[in-house]
Amino acid sequence: MKKFDILVVGGGLAGMSAALACDKAGMNVAIIAKKPVNTDGRTTALFMPSIDFLDELGVWAKIKDQTAALKTMRILDSTNRLIRSRPASFPSTEIGLDAFGYNFPNHPLLISMYEKMAETDIEIIENLAVDYTEDDDHGIITLDHGETVSATHILASDGRNSLIRQKVNISAKTWGYQQKAIVLTFAHKFPHQNISTEFHTEKGPFTQVPLPGKRSSLVWAIKESEEAYFMGLGKDELNQLVEQGLHSTLGPVEIDSELQCFPLSSLIATRFGKGHVMLIGEAAHAFPPIGAQGLNLGLRDVMTAIDCLKQYPDDPEKASNTYDRKRRADVHTRTFGIDMFNRTLLTSFLPVQLIRSGAISAISSIAPLRQFVMRQGALPGVKKEKQSA
Numbered sequence: 001m002k003k004f005d006i007l008v009v010g011g012g013l014a015g016m017s018a019a020l021a022c023d024k025a026g027m028n029v030a031i032i033a034k035k036p037v038n039t040d041g042r043t044t045a046l047f048m049p050s051i052d053f054l055d056e057l058g059v060w061a062k063i064k065d066q067t068a069a070l071k072t073m074r075i076l077d078s079t080n081r082l083i084r085s086r087p088a089s090f091p092s093t094e095i096g097l098d099a100f101g102y103n104f105p106n107h108p109l110l111i112s113m114y115e116k117m118a119e120t121d122i123e124i125i126e127n128l129a130v131d132y133t134e135d136d137d138h139g140i141i142t143l144d145h146g147e148t149v150s151a152t153h154i155l156a157s158d159g160r161n162s163l164i165r166q167k168v169n170i171s172a173k174t175w176g177y178q179q180k181a182i183v184l185t186f187a188h189k190f191p192h193q194n195i196s197t198e199f200h201t202e203k204g205p206f207t208q209v210p211l212p213g214k215r216s217s218l219v220w221a222i223k224e225s226e227e228a229y230f231m232g233l234g235k236d237e238l239n240q241l242v243e244q245g246l247h248s249t250l251g252p253v254e255i256d257s258e259l260q261c262f263p264l265s266s267l268i269a270t271r272f273g274k275g276h277v278m279l280i281g282e283a284a285h286a287f288p289p290i291g292a293q294g295l296n297l298g299l300r301d302v303m304t305a306i307d308c309l310k311q312y313p314d315d316p317e318k319a320s321n322t323y324d325r326k327r328r329a330d331v332h333t334r335t336f337g338i339d340m341f342n343r344t345l346l347t348s349f350l351p352v353q354l355i356r357s358g359a360i361s362a363i364s365s366i367a368p369l370r371q372f373v374m375r376q377g378a379l380p381g382v383k384k385e386k387q388s389a
């Protein structure tokens with residue numbers, strides 16, 4: 001049986017970041033991951049702390065020319081409700097940043113991470129994990145060809161249906177919204193000026209995010225029951241619907257990707273670390289794509305996990321307990337904050353609409369509050385002096 005200090009399970013964006021970060025810290029690490037296939041048509045918006053982290057891992061430079069800066073974030077109430085909130089605009093310059101972060105297609109980043117791993121000492125195990133047990137000293141993983149591998153620390157980044165989470169007996173609370181998200185990319189006539197706009201509709205967010213040139217990506221929340229209808233529409237009808245959804249702010253649009261549809265649901269594990277295991281990324285938490293929080297949170301998991309591994313290299317129990325404690329506030333705040341925000345969009349209950357529009361209006365008109373919200377959204381945990389440095 002091969003033994004490692006750290007074994008990462010799952011080669012999504014969170015898992016490969018974790019493996020690269022362990023390697024960069026000089027740790028003996030292996031990852032169970034297959035080479036990424038080009039099936040993820042999503043784009044991801046990451047804020048500056050995450051971008052700086054990817055830069056330190058040596059993958060940012062490889063994809064930089066496929067990214068677009070996010071300089072202003074806007075929220076526009078696109079509902080037909082009696083009470084609607086005022087438009088809110090958040091320029092990054094207001095908190096001393098040139099940009100909040102960058103948006104890029106997932107696949108190039110997955111590939112550049114995989115290629116970067118191949119240049120390092122990371123052992124890539126191109127299998128699936130099919131079972132997990134523990135003894136006092138190790139977490140032990142059975143691979144799909146029957147062999148076993150073990151490590152002192154297991155970083156489980158095997159996604160929302162995490163096998164490792166189940167095998168280590170960490171339960172997770174899950175709930176759905178009967179929503180799905182269509183994702184696509186499109187070309188448009190007018191420049192986006194590096195503005196990302198989240199249109200709030202009765203079905204959830206309809207979010208345009210800049211890509212290089214006159215192109216953008218879209219995350220379009222629909223009712224679960226509407227999936228077949230929208231996925232069956234022709235390109236011309238879809239182009240028109242996208243332009244309408246954007247209120248023609250970018251002029252005529254031309255969809256230039258396949259459409260993909262993702263179920264929207266939330267998940268939160270009851271613990272984030274136990275025994276030899278730390279849960280990373282969607283193995284620990286998942287929620288609807290509002291405010292670009294998911295992977296940003298996953299990368300903060302990775303940063304905290306590295307700190308715990310450095311602090312307790314030979315004591316997995318202490319490492320996983322410390323990790324659990326350190327991740328609680330951040331993960332709970334984001335998961336329940338996004339859940340609440342999504343629910344306020346879906347309900348037509350008048351008092352809730354009143355509170356939502358009041359909150360957005362207050363944020364948009366009170367500068368210190370607006371700046372606080374921008375910092376909490378884009379720079380959580382970063383000290384104010386450092387932000388404006």
Ligand SMILES: Cc1cc2nc3c(=O)[nH]c(=O)nc-3n(C[C@H](O)[C@H](O)[C@H](O)COP(=O)(O)OP(=O)(O)OC[C@H]3O[C@@H](n4cnc5c(N)ncnc54)[C@H](O)[C@@H]3O)c2cc1C
Pocket residue numbers: 009010011012013014015032033042043044045046127128129130157158159160162163181183219262280281282283289292293294295296297298
């Ligand atoms: C429509 C949409 C838009 C989004 N936009 C943003 C955004 O703009 N900004 C942002 O920060 N976040 C965004 N997110 C969230 C972000 O995409 C996720 O947080 C992120 O992709 C999760 O990565 P992960 O590595 O944790 O999980 P995954 O991507 O699910 O990776 C898990 C990996 O583990 C592998 N695996 C599973 N089981 C096993 C096993 N038994 N053995 C070995 N390998 C296994 C899988 O094959 C997969 O490769 C968005 C999400 C959605 C749905």
